[in-house]
Amino acid sequence: MEPQDIEKHPVVSKLRQLDAQTVAEVLEFRGEITVVVPREKLLRACEYLATEPTLRFSLLSDITPVDKFPLEPRFEVNYHLVSIDRRDRIRLKVRISGNDANLPSVTPVWPTANWHEREAFDLFGIRFEGHPDLKRILMPDDWEGHPLRKDYPTEGYR
Amino acid sequence: MSTTIETPTGTAQTKVLNMGPQHPSTHGVLRVILELDGETVVKAESVIGYLHTGIEKSLESKTYSQGVTLTDRVDYLAPLSNNLAYCLAVEKILGIEVPKRAQYIRVLLAELTRCASHLVWLGTHAIDLGAMTVFLYSFREREEILKIFEYVSGQRMMTSYFRPGGLALEPPPDWLERVKRVVDNLPAHIDEYETLLTKNKIWLGRTVGVGILSATDAIAMGCTGPLLRASGVAYDVRKAFPYSSYDEFDFTVQAQTAGDCYARYQVRVAEIRESIKIVKQAMEKVPAEGPFRAEVPGIIAPSREEMKASIEGLIYHFKIFTEGFAPPVGEVYQAIESPRGELGYFVKSDGSAKPYRVKMRTPSFVNLQILPTLAVGRLISDVVACIGTTDIVLGEVDR
Numbered sequence: 001m002e003p004q005d006i007e008k009h010p011v012v013s014k015l016r017q018l019d020a021q022t023v024a025e026v027l028e029f030r031g032e033i034t035v036v037v038p039r040e041k042l043l044r045a046c047e048y049l050a051t052e053p054t055l056r057f058s059l060l061s062d063i064t065p066v067d068k069f070p071l072e073p074r075f076e077v078n079y080h081l082v083s084i085d086r087r088d089r090i091r092l093k094v095r096i097s098g099n100d101a102n103l104p105s106v107t108p109v110w111p112t113a114n115w116h117e118r119e120a121f122d123l124f125g126i127r128f129e130g131h132p133d134l135k136r137i138l139m140p141d142d143w144e145g146h147p148l149r150k151d152y153p154t155e156g157y158r
Numbered sequence: 159m160s161t162t163i164e165t166p167t168g169t170a171q172t173k174v175l176n177m178g179p180q181h182p183s184t185h186g187v188l189r190v191i192l193e194l195d196g197e198t199v200v201k202a203e204s205v206i207g208y209l210h211t212g213i214e215k216s217l218e219s220k221t222y223s224q225g226v227t228l229t230d231r232v233d234y235l236a237p238l239s240n241n242l243a244y245c246l247a248v249e250k251i252l253g254i255e256v257p258k259r260a261q262y263i264r265v266l267l268a269e270l271t272r273c274a275s276h277l278v279w280l281g282t283h284a285i286d287l288g289a290m291t292v293f294l295y296s297f298r299e300r301e302e303i304l305k306i307f308e309y310v311s312g313q314r315m316m317t318s319y320f321r322p323g324g325l326a327l328e329p330p331p332d333w334l335e336r337v338k339r340v341v342d343n344l345p346a347h348i349d350e351y352e353t354l355l356t357k358n359k360i361w362l363g364r365t366v367g368v369g370i371l372s373a374t375d376a377i378a379m380g381c382t383g384p385l386l387r388a389s390g391v392a393y394d395v396r397k398a399f400p401y402s403s404y405d406e407f408d409f410t411v412q413a414q415t416a417g418d419c420y421a422r423y424q425v426r427v428a429e430i431r432e433s434i435k436i437v438k439q440a441m442e443k444v445p446a447e448g449p450f451r452a453e454v455p456g457i458i459a460p461s462r463e464e465m466k467a468s469i470e471g472l473i474y475h476f477k478i479f480t481e482g483f484a485p486p487v488g489e490v491y492q493a494i495e496s497p498r499g500e501l502g503y504f505v506k507s508d509g510s511a512k513p514y515r516v517k518m519r520t521p522s523f524v525n526l527q528i529l530p531t532l533a534v535g536r537l538i539s540d541v542v543a544c545i546g547t548t549d550i551v552l553g554e555v556d557r
Binding site: 029084 | 500
């Protein structure tokens with residue numbers, strides 16, 4: 001895909017119209033479009049993508065955090081959105097620092113984010129502001145550490 | 159946890175009942191905390207994680223080819239679907255195209271997997287609701303399908319048959335005859351199950367109008383697969399985002415509108431019949447001979463013959479199986495339609511021989527969130543029907 005085609009992508013151009021600051025960067029790899037969104041703009045962008053009649057990203061498929069330790073910004077959180085009737089997919093990406101690993105919760109937009117965010121909190125230690133019940137989900141409640149972080153060894157630690 | 163509630167005769171206390179983690183109708187180790195007013199569910203909360211084995215973490219310390227064996231263990235009722243999603247994701251990062259023959263064989267086996275998984279679902283769900291006979295029959299037919307998997311890959315369940323670039327080995331020469339025998343017999347068996355259930359008064363009483371899920375709620379809660387289609391949304395990844403040549407197959411997406419347990423039963427039974435159609439088409443498409451693996455020197459293992467005959471073949475074989483292969487830097491998300499819904503693999507490569515991160519978007523994990531919506535306001539016995547028709551595999555929920 002050529003750079004000018006990426007800019008013409010309906011999601012990218014619509015998000016730019018919404019607010020010039022919403023799109024920090026657009027990445028393309030193997031035909032998949034990733035829109036990098038600053039943390040402050042995330043919730044607004046999600047509301048817009050879910051409700052805008054010409055986009056209708058009604059299904060939040062997945063939330064995938066990635067730990068880039070020891071690099072900063074340490075965490076990348078990917079939101080995979082699906083528009084069921086437009087047959088379209090898009091990935092939103094937010095980069096956050098390891099010292100201040102928190103994000104606004106998208107549960108008001110897509111209630112399904114509840115467990116995805118709990119999983120991100122459990123395994124990566126990322127906090128989500130406004131989440132109705134942020135607690136561990138896969139690990140036991142008294143577990144120490146966040147296992148999917150890169151500084152958490154695959155074996156040992158306890 | 160107990161709360162005070164209003165009843166016609168004054169106030170009363172709710173009772174908290176702990177269902178699971180060891181309970182025959184939770185299909186694994188699922189714990190549901192039920193708050194009850196008499197026998198009616200007031201609140202339900204699922205507690206998961208009992209089968210968490212850190213597969214995503216383990217994948218980070220395995221080479222791309224070694225990772226395939228771990229994906230089998232995610233969903234033990236549909237190992238080939240998981241193999242497929244993982245391999246497609248790795249192939250997408252590598253940017254390689256798999257030979258058509260391998261694609262058709264993948265489709266054929268993935269659809270047989272759907273039949274086998276739905277048969278287990280049907281049997282276990284029926285036994286939950288007291289219909290023992292169906293269980294015995296459906297496991298008999300499922301075993302016939304597993305025998306095909308064993309014949310082709312050497313394993314009944316942990317197949318690891320799809321590998322990045324194609325298939326693990328050439329299927330045996332007469333395997334399609336065995337497939338034909340199974341798919342020719344299966345429709346009559348499905349008719350047989352339907353005579354036991356579809357118009358059975360007890361079955362209707364236990365499923366019709368139970369656990370109703372609206373299309374809006376289903377989408378908001380991220381439900382996919384038969385759960386979503388039974389609520390009237392005909393979203394199927396095979397049609398919406400075709401992969402592995404699914405666009406060349408003629409099939410219809412099965413949907414119902416009622417959104418209750420009975421509709422989900424109807425959708426799954428119809429899907430078995432639809433899968434048989436796809437298998438039959440695939441049997442005609444699969445060429446008898448041809449490559450079953452992409453030819454990408456240094457990335458995809460060379461054939462056995464080439465490995466023995468040429469020095470490059472031997473070197474590549476040795477290097478691929480000791481060091482692995484290193485895809486370019488990048489990240490992809492590949493979704494497929496597993497028997498339970500949208501199964502997605504997010505794979506991020508940092509240019510080394512091991513994936514930097516693998517995330518599995520497993521349909522069971524997401525679909526299980528809907529349980530309180532289905533169960534609240536119903537009786538405890540309906541909770542069993544609701545868990546059953548959600549069709550969760552706890553291995554996939556907890557990973």
